[in-house]
Amino acid sequence: MTDAPFNVLFLCTGNSARSIMAEGILRKEGRGRFNAFSAGSHPKGEVNPLAIKVLESYKYPTDGYRSKPWDEFAGPDAPQLDFVFTVCDSAAGEVCPVWPGQPMTAHWGIEDPAAVVGTPIQQEAAFVTAFRYLRNRITVFTALPLRSISKMALSAKLREIGQMEGASTGVKKAG
DSSP states (O other): OOOOOEEEEEEESSSSSHHHHHHHHHHHHTTTTEEEEEEESSOOSSOOHHHHHHHHHTTOOOSSOOOOBGGGGTSTTSOOOSEEEEOSHHHHTSOOOOOTTOOEEEEOOBOOGGGOOSOHHHHHHHHHHHHHHHHHHHHHHHHSOTTTSOHHHHHHHHHHHHTSTTBOSSOOOOO
16 A cells, blocks of 8 residues: 555535634644645635634644635546545535545534634634634544554544534534
């Protein structure tokens, strides 16, 4: 088996907060072993500034993010994906494109921090909470013996990760 990095795509509807933070976390936590990407089914066209602020506050990369459509990862020039994780219930419920590489998929839903209405401190706290839940999931994921575990066992582990603390209560299927 090759030691090439695994390609991981995080999906959300807007690709402005949760999927961006997940991409940033995996960029750092999986450096050299994973290539991290994010996209949205209906991208907002801009990254939520609180997502960048929280990544920066925890010393995660903050450069190069953009809100982009998931179609960019379904074409012939797209990277061959190994894993696709939905991080919002809306995207999990949508019909996803056919991904190159027949990646393993799982739903790791987290409540939308951008939907929190309140003071700026309450809004930022929601982003910090989402960041922590995502970081916990990604830390467990990056610790898995991906090159030696059976596909069935890995699939079960990916589903378990999606049920960790902070799991949203909506749709629970992968895209």
